[in-house]
Amino acid sequence: MLLALDIWFILEKVALIATIIGLSFFIAMYTTYAERKVAAWLQDRRGPNRAGPFGLFQPLADGGKLFFKEEIIPLTSNRFLFILGPALAMITALLTSSVIPWGASYVDGSINIPLQVADVDMGILIVFGIVSVGVYGIMIGGWSSNNKFSLLAAIRGASQMVSYELPMGLALIAVLLMTGSLKMSVIVSHQIEHGWHILYQPLGFIIFFVCALAECNRTPFDLPEAENELNFGYHQEYSSMKLGFYLFAEYINMFISSAVMATLYFGGYDIPFVNESTWGLSPLMFSLMSFAVLMAKVLFFLFVFIWIRWTIPRFRYDQLMNLGWKKLIPLSLVNMLLTAALTLWLNK
Amino acid sequence: MNVTPYIFWFLSVLALFSALMMVTSRNPVYSVLWLIGTFFAISGHYILLNAQFLAVVNIIVYAGAIMVLFLFVIMLMNLNRETEPQKNRWLKFIGALAGGCLLLVLVAALKDAELKSQQAMVGGGSIGLIKVLGKELFTRYVVPFEISSLLFLSAMIGAAVIGKKENSQTLNS
Numbered sequence: 001m002l003l004a005l006d007i008w009f010i011l012e013k014v015a016l017i018a019t020i021i022g023l024s025f026f027i028a029m030y031t032t033y034a035e036r037k038v039a040a041w042l043q044d045r046r047g048p049n050r051a052g053p054f055g056l057f058q059p060l061a062d063g064g065k066l067f068f069k070e071e072i073i074p075l076t077s078n079r080f081l082f083i084l085g086p087a088l089a090m091i092t093a094l095l096t097s098s099v100i101p102w103g104a105s106y107v108d109g110s111i112n113i114p115l116q117v118a119d120v121d122m123g124i125l126i127v128f129g130i131v132s133v134g135v136y137g138i139m140i141g142g143w144s145s146n147n148k149f150s151l152l153a154a155i156r157g158a159s160q161m162v163s164y165e166l167p168m169g170l171a172l173i174a175v176l177l178m179t180g181s182l183k184m185s186v187i188v189s190h191q192i193e194h195g196w197h198i199l200y201q202p203l204g205f206i207i208f209f210v211c212a213l214a215e216c217n218r219t220p221f222d223l224p225e226a227e228n229e230l231n232f233g234y235h236q237e238y239s240s241m242k243l244g245f246y247l248f249a250e251y252i253n254m255f256i257s258s259a260v261m262a263t264l265y266f267g268g269y270d271i272p273f274v275n276e277s278t279w280g281l282s283p284l285m286f287s288l289m290s291f292a293v294l295m296a297k298v299l300f301f302l303f304v305f306i307w308i309r310w311t312i313p314r315f316r317y318d319q320l321m322n323l324g325w326k327k328l329i330p331l332s333l334v335n336m337l338l339t340a341a342l343t344l345w346l347n348k
Numbered sequence: 349m350n351v352t353p354y355i356f357w358f359l360s361v362l363a364l365f366s367a368l369m370m371v372t373s374r375n376p377v378y379s380v381l382w383l384i385g386t387f388f389a390i391s392g393h394y395i396l397l398n399a400q401f402l403a404v405v406n407i408i409v410y411a412g413a414i415m416v417l418f419l420f421v422i423m424l425m426n427l428n429r430e431t432e433p434q435k436n437r438w439l440k441f442i443g444a445l446a447g448g449c450l451l452l453v454l455v456a457a458l459k460d461a462e463l464k465s466q467q468a469m470v471g472g473g474s475i476g477l478i479k480v481l482g483k484e485l486f487t488r489y490v491v492p493f494e495i496s497s498l499l500f501l502s503a504m505i506g507a508a509v510i511g512k513k514e515n516s517q518t519l520n521s
Contacts, residue, residue, distance in 0.1 A: 132412025
C-alpha cells in the first residue's frame with residue numbers, strides 16, 4: 001500500500017534530512033570563508049584573520065551581521081514576489097540533495113539504513129528537474145525588484161542556465177548509456193565494479209564541469225553578477241537575510257553540484273584502488289568512512305570552483321552563448337554518439 | 349490509514365484553483381506563476397500513478413523551460429494592470445461561447461466512456477518507469493515516436509530560419 005509508512009522510517013528520514021540540511025548550511029558557511037582565504041592566498045594577502053583563531057569565526061560574524069541589517073523592501077517592488085524570490089532560490093538549492101547517496105548503507109544484521117533520502121527510479125533526473133525550476137528564484141527576484149539592472153541580470157542568468165542545461169543533459173546521457181539506470185545508487189555501484197566514469201568519459205566530465213560552473217553562476221560565467229556592467233546583479237535591491245539567502249543558495253548549489261559531479265564521475269563514496277568491503281570494518285565505521293571519502297572529493301571540487309574564480313576572467317555575454325550553443329552542444333552530441341556506438345559494439 | 353485519496357483531492361483542488369487563478373489574474377506574471385503551480389499539481393498526480401518519468405519530464409520541460417520563456421517575454425514587455433489592453437466585449441462573449449462548446453464536447457465524449465474498466469492503477473504498476481516506457485516507445489510505438497521527433501526537428505529548423513531572416517532584414521534596412 002502506498003504511503004503506509006511506519007514511524008521508524010519517518011524518524012530515520014527526518015534525521016537524515018535534518019543532518020544533510022545542517023551539513024549543507026555548515027559547508028556553505030565555511031565555503032565563504034574558504035573562498036576569501038584562497039583568494040587571499042592566490043593574491044598574496046592574509047585574508048580574514050581577526051574573528052577567532054585564523055579568522056575561523058568570520059562566517060558566523062558575517063551571518064550575524066546579515067541578520068541584524070536593516071531590511072529594505074523597495075516601495076515600487078512587488079512585495080510578495082520580492083520575498084518569494086530568495087525563498088525559492090534557497091528551497092531549490094536544498095532540495096537537490098535529496099537523491100544523492102552520501103555514503104554506503106549502514107547494514108547491521110536485519111537493519112539497513114541507506115545514507116540517501118530517496119533512492120527513486122528517476123534519480124539524477126530529479127536533480128535536473130529541481131535545477132530547472134531554480135531559475136525562477138533568480139527571475140522572480142530580479143523582476144519584482146522593479147530595477148532595470150536587476151531585470152537584465154535576471155534575464156541573463158535565466159537564459160544562461162537554460163542554455164547550459166542542454167549540454168549538461170547530453171553529457172549525462174553518455175553516463176546513463178554506460179550504467180543503464182538513472183538511480184544514483186546504481187550509478188555509484190556500477191563505478192565501484194567497473195571503475196570510475198572519469199576514465200571512460202573524460203570529455204563528458206569536462207563538458208559537465210563547465211556547465212556546472214555556468215549553472216551555479218560562478219566565474220567565468222558569473223554574468224548575472226557582473227558588477228562592472230550591472231552594478232550588483234539580480235540581487236541589487238536586496239538587503240539583510242534575503243540577500244544572505246541568495247548568496248547562501250549560490251554556495252549550497254556549489255556544494256551540491258560538487259557532490260553530483262563526484263557521484264557521477266568520481267565514484268561517489270568509493271575509495272579508489274582498494275576494495276574496502278574486504279577490510280572487515282564495523283558497519284558504522286564503514287558507512288562513516290565512505291561518507292568521509294565522498295566529502296573529501298566534494299571539498300576538492302569546491303576548491304577547484306574557488307581556484308577557477310580567482311584565476312580566470314569573466315566571459316563576454318556573446319562568448320558565453322557561443323560557447324554553450326556552438327561548441328559544448330555539438331561536442332556533447334559527438335560524445336554521446338561515440339559512447340552509444342562503443343557501448344553497442346562492446347556489448348555485442 | 350491510506351492517505352492516497354486525500355493527496356488526490358488536495359492535488360485536484362490545487363490544480364483547479366491554480367488554473368482558475370491563472371485565468372483570472374490581472375497581472376500576467378502572476379498568471380505564469382499560477383500556471384507553473386498547475387503543472388506541479390499535475391506532476392503530483394503523475395507520481396500518484398507511479399508515472400515518475402512523466403512527472404519529472406513534465407517539470408523539466410513545461411515548468412523549467414517553456415514557462416521560463418513565457419516569463420521572459422512577459423517580463424521584457426513589462427505588461428501590468430495599467431497597460432493591459434481593453435478587449436472588445438464581443439470578443440469576450442465569443443471566447444466564452446467557444447470555451448463552452450469545447451466543454452460540451454469534452455463532457456459528451458466522457459459521458460459514454462467506460463470508466464469502470466479503465467480505472468488507473470494507483471501507486472502500483474511499472475508502466476511509468478523509464479525502462480518499461482523506453483521499451484514500449486522504441487518497439488511498439490517506434491513509428492509515431494520517430495514522426496513526432498521529425499516534427500520537433502522541423503519546428504526547430506523553422507524557428508532558426510525565421511530568426512535568421514529577421515536578423516538580416518534589420519541589418520539591411
